[in-house]
Amino acid sequence: xxxxxxxxxAEKATALAAQIAALxxxxxxxxxxxxxxxxxxxxxxxxxxxxxxxxxxxVHGPGCPVCVIPMGRVDDAIxxxxxxxxxxxxxxxxxxxxxxxxxxxxSKARGADIRMVYSPLxxxxxxRQNPDKHVVFMAIGFETTAPSTAMTVxxxxxxxxxxxxxxxNHVTIIPAIKAxxxxxxxxxxxxIGPGHVSTVIGCRPYExxxxxxxxxxxxxxxxxxxxxQSIYMIMRQLASARCEIEDxxxxxxxxxxxxxxxxxxxxVMELRPYFEWRGLGFISHSALRMRQEYARFDAERLxxxxxxxxxxxxxxxxxxxxxxxxxxxxxxxxxTACTPETPIGTCMVSSEGACAAYYNFGRxxxxxxxxxxxx
Amino acid sequence: MSNDREQQVLDRIDRARRRKARVTDERIxxxxxxxxxxxxxxxxxxxxxxxxxxxxxxxxxxxxxSVGGARLAFTTDSYVVAPLFFPGGDIGDLxxxxxxxxxxxxxxxxxxxxAGFILEEGFPVADLTRVVTSMxxxxxxxGVQIVTGDTKVVQRGHGDGCYxxxxxxxxxxxxxxxxxxxxxxxxVVLVSGPIGDHGVTIMLARGxxxxxxxxxxxxxxxxxxxxxxLDAAPGDGVRCLRDAxxxxxxxxxxxxxxxxxxxxxxxxxxxxxxxxxxxxxxxLGLDPLYLACEGRLVAVxxxxxxxxxxxxxxxxxxxxxxxxIGQVKADPPTLVLLKTEFGGTRIVDLLIGDPLPRIx
Numbered sequence: 001x002x003x004x005x006x007x008x009x010a011e012k013a014t015a016l017a018a019q020i021a022a023l024x025x026x027x028x029x030x031x032x033x034x035x036x037x038x039x040x041x042x043x044x045x046x047x048x049x050x051x052x053x054x055x056x057x058x059v060h061g062p063g064c065p066v067c068v069i070p071m072g073r074v075d076d077a078i079x080x081x082x083x084x085x086x087x088x089x090x091x092x093x094x095x096x097x098x099x100x101x102x103x104x105x106x107s108k109a110r111g112a113d114i115r116m117v118y119s120p121l122x123x124x125x126x127x128r129q130n131p132d133k134h135v136v137f138m139a140i141g142f143e144t145t146a147p148s149t150a151m152t153v154x155x156x157x158x159x160x161x162x163x164x165x166x167x168x169n170h171v172t173i174i175p176a177i178k179a180x181x182x183x184x185x186x187x188x189x190x191x192i193g194p195g196h197v198s199t200v201i202g203c204r205p206y207e208x209x210x211x212x213x214x215x216x217x218x219x220x221x222x223x224x225x226x227x228x229q230s231i232y233m234i235m236r237q238l239a240s241a242r243c244e245i246e247d248x249x250x251x252x253x254x255x256x257x258x259x260x261x262x263x264x265x266x267x268v269m270e271l272r273p274y275f276e277w278r279g280l281g282f283i284s285h286s287a288l289r290m291r292q293e294y295a296r297f298d299a300e301r302l303x304x305x306x307x308x309x310x311x312x313x314x315x316x317x318x319x320x321x322x323x324x325x326x327x328x329x330x331x332x333x334x335x336t337a338c339t340p341e342t343p344i345g346t347c348m349v350s351s352e353g354a355c356a357a358y359y360n361f362g363r364x365x366x367x368x369x370x371x372x373x374x375x
Numbered sequence: 376m377s378n379d380r381e382q383q384v385l386d387r388i389d390r391a392r393r394r395k396a397r398v399t400d401e402r403i404x405x406x407x408x409x410x411x412x413x414x415x416x417x418x419x420x421x422x423x424x425x426x427x428x429x430x431x432x433x434x435x436x437x438x439x440x441s442v443g444g445a446r447l448a449f450t451t452d453s454y455v456v457a458p459l460f461f462p463g464g465d466i467g468d469l470x471x472x473x474x475x476x477x478x479x480x481x482x483x484x485x486x487x488x489x490a491g492f493i494l495e496e497g498f499p500v501a502d503l504t505r506v507v508t509s510m511x512x513x514x515x516x517x518g519v520q521i522v523t524g525d526t527k528v529v530q531r532g533h534g535d536g537c538y539x540x541x542x543x544x545x546x547x548x549x550x551x552x553x554x555x556x557x558x559x560x561x562x563v564v565l566v567s568g569p570i571g572d573h574g575v576t577i578m579l580a581r582g583x584x585x586x587x588x589x590x591x592x593x594x595x596x597x598x599x600x601x602x603x604x605l606d607a608a609p610g611d612g613v614r615c616l617r618d619a620x621x622x623x624x625x626x627x628x629x630x631x632x633x634x635x636x637x638x639x640x641x642x643x644x645x646x647x648x649x650x651x652x653x654x655x656x657x658x659l660g661l662d663p664l665y666l667a668c669e670g671r672l673v674a675v676x677x678x679x680x681x682x683x684x685x686x687x688x689x690x691x692x693x694x695x696x697x698x699x700i701g702q703v704k705a706d707p708p709t710l711v712l713l714k715t716e717f718g719g720t721r722i723v724d725l726l727i728g729d730p731l732p733r734i735x
Binding site for chain 1 (some may be wrong): 380399402406413416615638640653655660704714715716719721722
């Protein structure tokens, strides 16, 4: 398949892996964080770690939009969904995320009208088709998905759709990365930068990571060769004592991002003073809410929400996993009390979550599997 | 050191997974019907617990037993597909072929079917006629007769137009006993053609995706294909056959790995997937291995009959795209592993519920 197969070429991967291995300093250990959940998914789905030398460890970051939604917000969303004459719409991987009283799927089983959509525009379409109902779109995601939410609001406003609103949970990536950088138990050598987010925000916002914290960043694409190449680019920086922001994903990510998308976001949304992140706690200026001008499309203003903060379960160590302090299997409840069927923490819910990716794709001993896959 | 600790955790997980399944949900969710972990848990914890008997216990697609000297296969399946009509088929031929194939996978010759209809008030008679005509044609093509039936009508809003249940009886003319637990290390895994066609067809036919493609469901009766395979590999060379419907090839292989306490290692590059199916899966973030198939079987065969089995499948019009996709190994037991096209390795586990598209 064109535009896919050339980024999954095993021969090229083998050559790149050899170059990466050659750049390792003897005795040195390297830890790189891939910020984005999409990267985590690619790494596990293609078994990319098989190409990395033992000296390089990949640490899975906080960039899974589903994983960072706190339980209280899920409860608020379910509260909205269970209001009379409300249709709740949501992306598919939000359906299983547990709040304090179950997930969307459980609420649906109790009778709520919750529908999976592929785009906020689909939610707007449902609103048009159901004029006697109020349709809420559960908006989640980083700067990647925020523009499409904002565009949908503008469309609804232009067309005078009145039975449609947004439950806005959009978050911004930079404050989360900063929170990780400021964490006292941080031990990272570099970052693999999020590709999709960067198509919107560009590469410039990462400059403080190199200049202020001395960590290289390489913004990477989502095919396995993209990630392998970005690791090679990081290794080259480290080997030559450089510390820069580099763009591996130039075929998609412009250095200055997408000003039009940024304009649309700021037309409709503004920064919240603070927002709670699952596992990371409250981070200031880390999320978006609807502007006053679009209050009529803001579910938080249209409906009374409980807004109760629900503490993460005590046993859950999602925060440590999201910060890269713990590997998924090092969490106390991993794989026994917390599994993809019965997730305690959000890292276990989305296929992009570090724990779910490890559980679903990587839960095996490398040596035994090397034996089993030898032909 | 870290490897040892990781292995301890993995062993603990393995023990947890072998524990008896328990349903923790208070209500049925759609996940319970998706064919993945939730479905297995429900079957094992609720149905198997209550109905427990040696014929049901292996959880094959059909029960095989003797009556008056004849070996019979018996099965049932319900069809709730939406939309009712889709490119390449409709709920009618699906309801016939699905049950015919569940019988055929035991090596049986399907003979008689029942048909139960649950119709929703307001359902167009013209649509019902179309469904029934297509069932009759499918039955003729499969060489079975629909000999008994039932009709119920539920109030508007209590059903999705038309649900169909079919049960079927088949006769085992050959002395074969097939079953997932018979797989053993060294065996080889085959599929009879490209996978995922049906799953993608249905998703596109729902019209939610604004994607267009020429892909059609491959629904077909497979008794003839099975017969050709068993003729080519007599004795116990064929260990197990499954039609890869709900949950796809990945789910079937997990069932084999668990039932036989073996590892199944799949080579991604050799799994046949049409370009359109791969494309749609890429866009939606789905894995073709989990997509529902119709008219496709997975066979586990002994190493010495692989060539004969593959030739027999390929020599049949419904198996022209057959391929060897993997091998059965002893270790690590109960796991399905995938050698990825990229050159890495990963697990292919049971899905929890429906395959849900990723957001970005």
